[in-house]
Amino acid sequence: MTIGVGIIGASVGGWAAISHVPALKALPDYELRAISTSRRASADLAAKEFDVPAAFDDPAGLIAHPGVDLVVVSVKVPHHHALISAALAAGKMVYSEWPLGAGTDEAADLAARAEAAGVRTVIGLQGGFLPVIRHTRDLVADGYVGRVLGTTLVGSGMSWSPVTDRAHAYLYDAANGVTLLTVSALHALEAVNEVLGELAGVSANLVTSFTQAQVADEGSTIPVTVADQVSLTGAFRSGAALSLYYRGGFSRGDNFRWEINGTDGDLVLTAPGVNGNLQTLDLRLQGGRGDDRALADIALPGSRFDPVPRDLPAMAQGVAQVYARFGRDLREGTHTVPGFDHALRRHRFVDAVERASRTGTAQTLPPA
Numbered sequence: 001m002t003i004g005v006g007i008i009g010a011s012v013g014g015w016a017a018i019s020h021v022p023a024l025k026a027l028p029d030y031e032l033r034a035i036s037t038s039r040r041a042s043a044d045l046a047a048k049e050f051d052v053p054a055a056f057d058d059p060a061g062l063i064a065h066p067g068v069d070l071v072v073v074s075v076k077v078p079h080h081h082a083l084i085s086a087a088l089a090a091g092k093m094v095y096s097e098w099p100l101g102a103g104t105d106e107a108a109d110l111a112a113r114a115e116a117a118g119v120r121t122v123i124g125l126q127g128g129f130l131p132v133i134r135h136t137r138d139l140v141a142d143g144y145v146g147r148v149l150g151t152t153l154v155g156s157g158m159s160w161s162p163v164t165d166r167a168h169a170y171l172y173d174a175a176n177g178v179t180l181l182t183v184s185a186l187h188a189l190e191a192v193n194e195v196l197g198e199l200a201g202v203s204a205n206l207v208t209s210f211t212q213a214q215v216a217d218e219g220s221t222i223p224v225t226v227a228d229q230v231s232l233t234g235a236f237r238s239g240a241a242l243s244l245y246y247r248g249g250f251s252r253g254d255n256f257r258w259e260i261n262g263t264d265g266d267l268v269l270t271a272p273g274v275n276g277n278l279q280t281l282d283l284r285l286q287g288g289r290g291d292d293r294a295l296a297d298i299a300l301p302g303s304r305f306d307p308v309p310r311d312l313p314a315m316a317q318g319v320a321q322v323y324a325r326f327g328r329d330l331r332e333g334t335h336t337v338p339g340f341d342h343a344l345r346r347h348r349f350v351d352a353v354e355r356a357s358r359t360g361t362a363q364t365l366p367p368a
Contacts, residue, residue: 001330001331002028002029002030002031003029003030003031003069003070003327003330004030004031004033004034004067004068004069004070005024005030005031005032005033005034005068005069005070005071005072006032006033006034006035006036006054006062006063006065006068006070006071006072007020007021007032007034007035007036007072007074008035008036008059008062008071008072008073008074008075008083009036009037009072009073009074009075010035010036010037010046010050010052010074011037011038011042011046012042012045012046012049014074015074015097016072016074017046017049017050018313018315018316019315019316019319020072020074020316020319021050022312022313022316022320023308023312023316023317023319023320023323024320024323026308026309026312026316026320027307027308027320027323027324027327029323029324029327030070030323030327032050032052033052033053033054033065033067033068034052034053034054034055034056034062034065034067034068035047035050035052035054035055035056035062036055036056036057036058036059036061036062037055037057038057039057040057042057043055043056043057054067059083059086060086063083063086063087063090063092064090068092069092069093070092070093070094070095071083071084071087071092071093071094071095072094072095072096073087073094073095073096073097074097076170076176076178077097077099077101077102077176077177077178078102078170078176078177080096080097080099080100080101080102080106080110081101081102081106081109081110084096084100084110084113085109085110085113088110088113088114088117088119089113089117091117091119092119093119093120093121093122094114094119094121094122094340095121095122095123095124095322095326096110096121096122096123096124096340096343097124098123098124098125098182098183098186098187098343098346099177099178099182099183099186099343099346099347099350100123100340100343100344100347101177101347102175102176102177103177103347104344104347104348104350104351106177107340107343107344107347108344108347110340111340111341111343111344114339114340115341120326120329120330120339121339121340122322122326122337122338122339123338123339123340123342123343123346124319124322125186125187125190125279125338125342125343125346126279126318126319126321126322127187127188127190127191127194127278127279127318128190128191128193128194129318129321129322129325130191130278130279130283130317130318130321131300131304131305131317131321132269132283132285132300132304133191133194133195133283134194134304135285135298135300135301135304136195136260136267136269136285137194137195139267139287139298140195140196140260140262140267143264144262144264144265144267144287144289145260145261145262145263145264145265145266145267145287145289146262146263146264146265146289147262147263147264148196148236148238148240148260148261148262149240149241149261149262149263150240150241150242150243150261151192151196151240151241151242151243151258151259151260151261152243152244152257152258152259152261153188153192153243153244153245153257153258153259154244154245154246154254154256154257154258155184155185155188155245155246155247155255155256155257155276155277155278156184156246156247156248156249156250156251156255156256156274156275156276157180157183157184157185157246157247157248157249157276157277158184158249158250158274158275158276158277159171159180159248159249160172160179160180160226160228160248160249161213161228161248161249161250162210162212162213162214162249163213163214163216164213164214164215164216164222165215165216165217165218166215166217166218169213169215169222171226172213172222172223172224172225172226173222173223173225173226174225174226175225179226179227180226180227180228180229180230180246180248181206181226181227181230181246181350181353181354182350183277184230184246184276184277185230185232185244185246186346186349186350187277187278187279188244188246188258188277188278188279189232189244190279190346191278191279192242192244192258195260196236196238196240196242196260197236197237197238198236198237198365198367198368199234199235199236199237199242199365200234200235200236200237200364200365201234201235201362201363201364201365202232202233202234202242202349202352202353202356202362202363202365203232203233203234203356203361203362203363204230204231204232204233204353204354204356204357205229205231205357206227206229206230206231206353206354206357207227207228207229207230207231208224208225208226208227208228208229209228209229210224210228211223211224212224227357228247228248228249229245229246229247229248230244230245230246230247231244231245232244232245232353234362237367246276250274250275250276254270255271255273255274255275255276256269256270256271256275256276256278256281256283257269257270258270258278264289264290265287265288265289265290265292266287266288266289266295267285267286267287267298268285268286268287268295269283269284269285269286270283270284270286271283271284279318280314280315280318281314282314283314284297285297285298285300286298305317307324308320308321308324322337325337345368349365352365
């Protein structure tokens, strides 16, 4: 059965255009049947660009479209609650970008609405589905590094520097729920959890190092209420140690580096450039063990990508892997793709991190 998809927030050049659209077009289980943007002109342009039969400048029309089985919500987080609520009320499956809501209360309400509606949901935490991450997970499970002692991940968020533009100014207001912690750090941690399991506890230091940011294209300033430096430490349920640090902006050095160190070996994932957002990266995997004196590249077998084309760009690869597995879940009645219940657990983890930073006290985390 072909799954009909409608994307809310599908403007040409936006995130959905460079990730969801190519992902869907690469998979035979799906058909992109409708798009919605905030303006008629941009909706018509996107429909023409993506060869989509139905275009709307009001998301209500997309949600009501009889050919849309799955509504994808790819807009700013403050709009998630209303749009997802409407889609669930219409009995549609929903794929929401992460974060699910602008805080845990909204996430809890949406998770409850989804359960009441009895429909399948997907949360866009695709980092754990990247082929290189799944390969790393299996290497660790197969004993490549021996017993895992600890892991260190350092990355850059690109945004959250002292200078921004009007299009990204909303990222600096904590009320909108889109922060260095909730976006860059949590996307990375999702992949870390996929490879090494869940954390038993966490300590944190969230630092807001400047109180105002310049809006360069307007020549104005805005207040900053989010942390631009995120530092987490903790221990996994296995006993291994975690150190994760994300900076706002970027570094002249490495903008993404993740090491996994064990009794018998090491695995290292890196990426070039200024982008440190794991879920969008074309990661290089290297390893060394035993008598090895240096790291060597580890190639991924082609089967790691099936059924997604290997040449799909990195920004679309993880999203496509989520879609592929969700399609299989629907066919086989399985639940391998995280939905809104998983998103709610991650929102509660964010709360624990913020509490740890505010109180200076390590937080014990409940089992997943």
